[in-house]
Amino acid sequence: MNLMNESIEVFPWNDNFSTGIPLIDEQHKRLIHLINLLACGLAYQSDTAELDRIFSELADYAAYHFKTEEAVWHNHLAGDEWEEEHKNSHNRFVADLIELKSKKDHVSVNETLKDVLSFLTHWLAFHILESDKHMSKVALGLQSGMTLTEAKLQAAADMSGSMKVLIETVLSMYDTLSSRTLELIKEVIDRQKAEAKLRLAANAIENTLEAICITDQCANIIDANPAFQQITQQSLNALIGKNLRELKSGLNNEPLFTGIIATLAEEGHWSGEVKSRSQAGETYTDWLTLSSIKDEYGAISNYVGIFSNFSRLSGQWHELQHMANHDALTGLPNRLLLADRMELAMAHAERTGSFLAICYLDLDNFKPVNDTLGHTAGDLVLREVSKRLQSHLRLNDTVSRVGGDEFVILLNDLHKPDDFEELLVRILSEICLPIGIREQHVFVTGSIGVTQFPHDRGEADMLLAHADSAMYQAKNLGKSRYQLYQIAKAN
The missing domain is CATH 1.20.120.50 (Hemerythrin-like)
Known part of the structure; x- marks a missing residue:
């Protein structure tokens, strides 16, 4: 989700x-x-x-x-x-x-x-x-x-x-x-388990991924699904007859449990966090939803409990957020995330008086590798180059794959306009190193175009276009080098 x-x-x-x-x-x-x-x-x-x-x-x-x-x-x-x-x-x-x-x-x-x-x-x-x-x-x-x-x-x-x-x-x-x-x-959690709502039907209980148990009016377990058995590490036979408070130590708080029972009697349901301790002694948090089931006379006969683990839900959120903002092949930020980071980096440079270097990198000789050895080999080259680029950057820098064999590098918090030069020399040298594919070595190089903000002023798209233009100048001058965008010459 x-x-x-x-x-x-x-x-x-x-x-x-x-x-x-x-x-x-x-x-x-x-x-x-x-x-x-x-x-x-x-x-x-x-x-x-x-x-x-x-x-x-x-x-x-x-x-x-x-x-x-x-x-x-x-x-x-x-x-x-x-x-x-x-x-x-x-x-x-x-x-x-x-x-x-x-x-x-x-x-x-x-x-x-x-x-x-x-x-x-x-x-x-x-x-x-x-x-x-x-x-x-x-x-x-x-x-x-x-x-x-x-x-x-x-x-x-x-x-x-x-x-x-x-x-x-x-x-x-x-x-x-x-x-x-x-x-x-x-x-939020209820939305993710809309199909697992408090049903006594055995099929729903057996197949849902949520941990569900059914108790009598005294909170003694009479049934539990496989997910509940897994989190408690007990079989169904071992669970039947046990009180829910024995399994979830967080419910042993008497004022809390008394309040839960009162709320269930008055409103028919209760939801909240329950902290418990596992058999290994680790503390964990569940989101517990309890609902009361009434008999034909209107008296409470059963309770249904649904447990959701916060850690799993939070992990799913971060995983899906990462997929939406990163390149599937290399794991690098994609164009969408690059656009956001450029806006923030430019605003940060303005606010702090620092410099931002926008570096547009295109691999030289990548097409022959891709055409000769196939797309699988080309993908291996792109992943290896991505790793090499990341190994030279600081935590507050960004490298993004923007398509094909093209990358954009954002170097933040530069104190002098030429602070990027030594780093780019190291990056170009690293790219030149052989890449092992199918018991052979292939070689690619890189051409980089650079423009600097706020020395080069404009919107993000314009700065990328300037860096791209400088990259083609680097290719025309012999490849495997970087070239700074010349504002005066362009004007």
């Missing part, structure tokens, strides 16, 4: 959020996507490292978005007080986000994520629906031929009434979320 498609949408995109300016709308969609990823992180209890990654991505993408947005408003409202106030709102956002990040060392990860979700939902509601939408209406009015005064009056009229109702509706979305935070995980 792909959680990127089945995501928890605490802030679903709606056409009412559109400003009418496509570039800004696309970036707003990206910010909303990050909020929904945070909700998934909350549901799956992300660790501190993941929280730091999300904070960094938010800060870098927000800086990138603010720069774009301010340029758009400047074209229409240069010198107007609205432009200055909009910049101030951006600065306040960054300050508030930094303050939230500083809290993570003093409160739990989950509490910090709740605060971030609350902050972002409220901020985006007012920023997108009120501030940005208001300014876009003025900008579009100016484009249609209105004067600034006329455009502001028309925008004010458009923003009255129903728009305020819309903002209040969006804000109420988070209020609903915050009151059901603990239920969020249950809803």
Whole structure:
């Protein structure tokens, strides 16, 4: 199950959020996507490292978005007080986000994520629906031929009434979320086991992958499926007659168990985390869903318990997320992930005053290997080259396979424009080494084109095109070398 498609949408995109300016709308969609990823992180209890990654991505993408947005408003409202106030709102956002990040060392990860979700939902509601939408209406009015005064009056009229109702509706979305935070995980897991719901039918119990047991009204087990037998490491005969509390030590908490029974009697079901200890002494966490079954007289006769393991579900999420963003052959980031990392790397370079080198690599003499020895041999060459590239990069650098025998390398946090040169020399030397295939050696080389940001300014696609152009210059100059894109010459 792909959680990127089945995501928890605490802030679903709606056409009412559109400003009418496509570039800004696309970036707003990206910010909303990050909020929904945070909700998934909350549901799956992300660790501190993941929280730091999300904070960094938010800060870098927000800086990138603010720069774009301010340029758009400047074209229409240069010198107007609205432009200055909009910049101030951006600065306040960054300050508030930094303050939230500083809290993570003093409160739990989950509490910090709740605060971030609350902050972002409220901020985006007012920023997108009120501030940005208001300014876009003025900008579009100016484009249609209105004067600034006329455009502001028309925008004010458009923003009255129903728009305020819309903002209040969006804000109420988070209020609903915050009151059901603990239920969020249950809803995600329930969606994955929709066909395994609390049935007494023996066939369903026998074949589901979820661990299910049926007890009498005293919680003594009368049946259990193979999955339950596996996690308890006991046969069905050994399980029958045992009390559920004997098998799940977390239920031995008397106040907890009493509360569960009371909830089952009143509402018919209960869900929550249960921590237990395995026979080997290891502590693990299950998500337990208990439901009561009533007889024909309305009295509780049985309970059905379904156990889901958090570790397995979290592992599936990360595996599917990796598949969507990585090349199947080499395991390297694909074009989709490269685009995101370029945006973040460019924003990071702007924010920190560092340099970013965009390196476009194409293998020389790869086609003869592929044509002569076949695609299987070609795939082996690509995988070996990928390993060699990764072995020379730092953790904060990126190497992506963008198609065929072409790769893009992003070198971040360079302190001087020429800091990349020694690394590229090592990479080119490594690529030249023989590759063993079918008891023979094949040889390929690499040509690399390089451009630097922010020395070379432009959108990500333009920077890639410049690096690609420099790569062809390297090929024309003899291959197995790198060539820096010459901005002045190109102009």
